[in-house]
Amino acid sequence: MAFELREGIFAIDEMRNVSIKIGKVIEEAEEWAEEMGPTPKPGIIELRKWDMKLLERYEPFYAPVQDFCNLCTMGPCDLSQNKKGACGIDLKTAKARLVTIACCIGAASHGGHARHLLDHLIEELGEDYPIDLGGNVNVEAPIIRTVVGIRPRTLGDLREAMEWAERELMRVLHATHIGNEESYLDYESKAMHISMVDHVVMEIADIAQIVAYNMPKAEPNVPLTDTGFGIVDKNKPVIVVVGHNVLYSKPILDYLEEMGRLDDFEIAGLCCTAHDMTRVSGGRAKIFGPISYQLRVIRSGIPDVMISDEQCIRADLLQACKAMGIPLIATSDAAARGLPDASDWPVEKIVNALVSGELPGVFLPVPEKVGQVAPLVAEAIFKKHGGNRKYRFFANDEELWNEINKCTQCMSCVFTCPHNLRIDQGMAHAQKTKDLSKLAKLEEQCIACGKCEQACPKNIKIINVIMASNFDRLYNKKGKMRVGRGPIQDTEIRNVGQPIVMGQIPGVIAAVGCVNYPDEAKSLREILEEFVKRRYIVVTSGCHAMTLGMITDEEGQTLYEKTPGDFDAGGLANVGSCVANSHIAGAAIKIANIFAMRPLRGNYAEIADYVLNRVGAVGFSWGPYSHKAAAIATGFNRLGVPVVVGPHGAKYRRAYLGKYFKKEKWWVYDIKTRSKVPIEPAPDALLVAVETKEEAIVQLARLCIRPNDTSLGRQIKLTHYLELSQKYLGKLPDDWHLFVRSEADLPLKMKDELLHILESEYGWKIDWDKKKILEGPIRKYDAGFNPTIVEEVYEKYAGEKPPQ
Amino acid sequence: MAVKKEDKFPVARRYQIADVQVSREATAVKPQVVVNLIKKAKHPVLITGGQLLKDEKLVEIAVKFYEKGIPIIATGGSSKPLIEKGVKPQSVVFTLHQVTQFLLDEEWKGFDGKGNYDLVLFMGFLPYYLSRMLSALKHFSKITTVALEEFYQPHAKFSFTNLTANKDMYYSMLEEIVNNL
Ligand code: SF4
Ligand code: SF4
Ligand code: SF4
Numbered sequence: 012m013a014f015e016l017r018e019g020i021f022a023i024d025e026m027r028n029v030s031i032k033i034g035k036v037i038e039e040a041e042e043w044a045e046e047m048g049p050t051p052k053p054g055i056i057e058l059r060k061w062d063m064k065l066l067e068r069y070e071p072f073y074a075p076v077q078d079f080c081n082l083c084t085m086g087p088c089d090l091s092q093n094k095k096g097a098c099g100i101d102l103k104t105a106k107a108r109l110v111t112i113a114c115c116i117g118a119a120s121h122g123g124h125a126r127h128l129l130d131h132l133i134e135e136l137g138e139d140y141p142i143d144l145g146g147n148v149n150v151e152a153p154i155i156r157t158v159v160g161i162r163p164r165t166l167g168d169l170r171e172a173m174e175w176a177e178r179e180l181m182r183v184l185h186a187t188h189i190g191n192e193e194s195y196l197d198y199e200s201k202a203m204h205i206s207m208v209d210h211v212v213m214e215i216a217d218i219a220q221i222v223a224y225n226m227p228k229a230e231p232n233v234p235l236t237d238t239g240f241g242i243v244d245k246n247k248p249v250i251v252v253v254g255h256n257v258l259y260s261k262p263i264l265d266y267l268e269e270m271g272r273l274d275d276f277e278i279a280g281l282c283c284t285a286h287d288m289t290r291v292s293g294g295r296a297k298i299f300g301p302i303s304y305q306l307r308v309i310r311s312g313i314p315d316v317m318i319s320d321e322q323c324i325r326a327d328l329l330q331a332c333k334a335m336g337i338p339l340i341a342t343s344d345a346a347a348r349g350l351p352d353a354s355d356w357p358v359e360k361i362v363n364a365l366v367s368g369e370l371p372g373v374f375l376p377v378p379e380k381v382g383q384v385a386p387l388v389a390e391a392i393f394k395k396h397g398g399n400r401k402y403r404f405f406a407n408d409e410e411l412w413n414e415i416n417k418c419t420q421c422m423s424c425v426f427t428c429p430h431n432l433r434i435d436q437g438m439a440h441a442q443k444t445k446d447l448s449k450l451a452k453l454e455e456q457c458i459a460c461g462k463c464e465q466a467c468p469k470n471i472k473i474i475n476v477i478m479a480s481n482f483d484r485l486y487n488k489k490g491k492m493r494v495g496r497g498p499i500q501d502t503e504i505r506n507v508g509q510p511i512v513m514g515q516i517p518g519v520i521a522a523v524g525c526v527n528y529p530d531e532a533k534s535l536r537e538i539l540e541e542f543v544k545r546r547y548i549v550v551t552s553g554c555h556a557m558t559l560g561m562i563t564d565e566e567g568q569t570l571y572e573k574t575p576g577d578f579d580a581g582g583l584a585n586v587g588s589c590v591a592n593s594h595i596a597g598a599a600i601k602i603a604n605i606f607a608m609r610p611l612r613g614n615y616a617e618i619a620d621y622v623l624n625r626v627g628a629v630g631f632s633w634g635p636y637s638h639k640a641a642a643i644a645t646g647f648n649r650l651g652v653p654v655v656v657g658p659h660g661a662k663y664r665r666a667y668l669g670k671y672f673k674k675e676k677w678w679v680y681d682i683k684t685r686s687k688v689p690i691e692p693a694p695d696a697l698l699v700a701v702e703t704k705e706e707a708i709v710q711l712a713r714l715c716i717r718p719n720d721t722s723l724g725r726q727i728k729l730t731h732y733l734e735l736s737q738k739y740l741g742k743l744p745d746d747w748h749l750f751v752r753s754e755a756d757l758p759l760k761m762k763d764e765l766l767h768i769l770e771s772e773y774g775w776k777i778d779w780d781k782k783k784i785l786e787g788p789i790r791k792y793d794a795g796f797n798p799t800i801v802e803e804v805y806e807k808y809a810g811e812k813p814p815q
Numbered sequence: 816m817a818v819k820k821e822d823k824f825p826v827a828r829r830y831q832i833a834d835v836q837v838s839r840e841a842t843a844v845k846p847q848v849v850v851n852l853i854k855k856a857k858h859p860v861l862i863t864g865g866q867l868l869k870d871e872k873l874v875e876i877a878v879k880f881y882e883k884g885i886p887i888i889a890t891g892g893s894s895k896p897l898i899e900k901g902v903k904p905q906s907v908v909f910t911l912h913q914v915t916q917f918l919l920d921e922e923w924k925g926f927d928g929k930g931n932y933d934l935v936l937f938m939g940f941l942p943y944y945l946s947r948m949l950s951a952l953k954h955f956s957k958i959t960t961v962a963l964e965e966f967y968q969p970h971a972k973f974s975f976t977n978l979t980a981n982k983d984m985y986y987s988m989l990e991e992i993v994n995n996l
Contacts, residue, residue, distance in 0.1 A: 070916070072912070072915070072916045072919070072951065073951060073954075073955070074915075074947035074948060074950050074951040075836075075950050075951070075954060076834070076947070076950070077835070077836060078836045078837055078838050078950070078954060079836070079837045089837045089838070091836065091837060091838030091839075091953075091954060092838065092953075092954050093954055093955060102954055103955075420980075422979060422980065425979065426828060426829065426830065426831060426832050427831070427832050427833070429943070430943075431830060431831070431942055431943070431966065433979075466832075529941060529944075658941050658943065658944035659943065659944075661912060661943075661944050661947040661948070662943070662947060664947075666912055666916070668912065668913055668916040670916065670917060670920060670923070672917070672922075672923060672924065695913075696913065699910055699912050699913060700910065700912045700944065701891070701910050702864055702865040702890065702891035702910065702911060702940065702941055702944055703865035703868060703891045703892050705865070705868065705891070705892030705895070706865060706890065706891045706892050706910055709908060710910065713908070736907070736908060739892050739895065740889075740892060740894045740895055740907045740908060741894050741895035741896075741897070741898035741899065741907065742894065742898055742907060744907065744908035745906045745907060745908050745909070745926075746908060
């Protein structure tokens, strides 16, 4: 006889000839009291009903980039005007499938990263290594709790969530094969599913690295770290790391620390690896800049060795490094870059091959070895030039002017540049006046993608021209970024939960994502500063967080230096790298749990419904471009958080846009009055692209409005919305009256004026003696309003079936 | 300066070399064609974009359209300079993304309640952003779209040709339209 015990508590008296296999031992004191909700480890259709609720209101919008498909050999197929391909798929559905694939790629990137970290850390520290995020975080892993239905206590426990995520990825990818889904709505539901998975794997990755590497644990007062070209001491060997997985670059710090030689080197990073280097080193590593700085850094000739890991790195990195004589060490198996595998080579052999130039680079997926090789290579290369780095985009001014003078203003570059930057005009102006200022201005917006150089019939090194034109400013750029703090504390949530849900804190603005900004990078600061000053909570991560650390004001200070790092009104909290985005979603979930006592365990739809109706949080990605950003945004959308993207975001092809005029779509069940109530269209979009910073500001304020706002909360939110609209759009917004439920919602200072407008322009009835609205609003304000759009949630709290 | 027949007319070069589709490309049109389209339209509208904040001349021209009775939907913050010059836009707060979503809905009655628009003119947008919206309208609606932009917009039904090398010509073509309405 043999039987298996899974989770639970058992008493065994006397047994013979029994072999017992024990699955998992949980100590009684640690048993998680929370009851299991309806959807632990959901499969791809278990939350479909929730998705359809969202998609019914926030109708998918498709803006095809191509109107053809060539995914299989029956094609290519012309799908224009929503025609169908040989397999029967129409244009909208084909685009929805493409979006689903993009979200799968995004989720797989964070997932691959998480799996890699997790396996490595478990091997190093053991399965039982505890998850301890500090005394102020008791609700650790809110996403995993809500989605997967487990409460991970050790690194080993995270594997359970990881395994579920991997299974779902397989399922969603399967659905994208030819001959599966027929409705774009089902693809959208699957895109949402895999993007929720994305949030889970981001949480796994960041929790694992925080606990294993002792990164800051929910600390608002993390140190500031240096950013920008100007912070790198060029008189030391310079090691530059680029990518997203700190697993490979951390050993460099460890090794140098062990040798007591940390101060003899400069270690600076690009993109999220830079973030995480500063998190593991307590601010001792530096940040060169966001991902758009790759070619700037390489072509400046500053690095003595380059270490690449994974994601968002240029696919011609080796070529770019080779052209500058910078040895490259590629570390991640996701990007071996065609290089020979040097895992088994002795350290000396690797160093020699790289320093002699015998090999332009090696593939070295062994973290500890990277730690030893990188400093040795950097030091040897440094010795060769002795700190006398002559190369500065051009050897001398003459070279620069020779390039400029070659330009014929053919504009081939302009028609391939993602921003259509007017390089021709900059060149012409320089040719005529010897003034580089027009070219220098391009530097502020150029993402150094290199497309223009390939298009130029004169082979002008356009990037170098642009960079050299702004050389002094670029080279001396210095700033400060607050190191990634990791999660939001439970105590912070306790303090802000109520004012967010009631509306007195007008909103949470989460600025995350990549660097494909439509405008000079400083516009990002201008947008966020508006909200910091108005005492919204501003959170940031990834390249947005780095960019903010590089934009200084007249006093030479970045926004970080002017604001506290708390998750509180007027704060600017940097959570960390891409995978730390999970803490932003986690904060929204924790508000539902800690403030409103909603159970998390396997209870996704209820929590998302809570967030949609009550938590005035809006994601903001001013320059999104990666697949990961697509998944992050879509994951936020499923959780009920709207996202505003910059204009390049329209190229994700799909948005979720509600329509104010479809009155039948704006309703909720009110658990208090046991009725179905029409509501104001708030928020009216889940994903929308804006064109300018002015528009971004107004949309962000607008999308913070939630049905559950109290009168005071609505009054505060409307005050900001109306003021910002007047400031940036020149008048009151067109739809403000839709958000007025009673006179108490009106901004105090404008009350009389607004009552008059409601009467004269919208035909509302006003009792002027009492200054009360008698007739007009979509619905009345009710202090006990308890909205939901989920039937099961209604039944759970009302104890009866929802009204028709 | 009107563009005469004998003037050399620049070739229609797509704003982005790689924004290629298999379906129709916009017909590059001269101002008089646009004038005729507007005159024939039952419910035309001009949508202005955020580039008006950087180009006063475009503001001036939009004002003239308005004075000739073409209603304006202002997006991207373009409402501010327009309102300062006496324009009353039909809407100011909705983004082009949202307005396009509304346009795609045959049931939409327009911001003025008179029914959906049949001719939509676009002026003052970031080219890549506008291009996506024009693509949506091309594939999923019957609306006639006209791009009055410096860059040729392939997904519009009608577009100005590429005028990036000659801004004066661009402005004069816009002037020619408003002067002939
Ligand atoms: S997947 Fe369908 S639409 Fe695409 S090429 Fe094949 S048959 Fe054509
Ligand atoms: S490198 Fe800069 S200027 Fe050249 S195409 Fe890319 S963004 Fe445009
Ligand atoms: S492609 Fe080259 S020659 Fe032509 S405008 Fe651009 S920089 Fe000048």
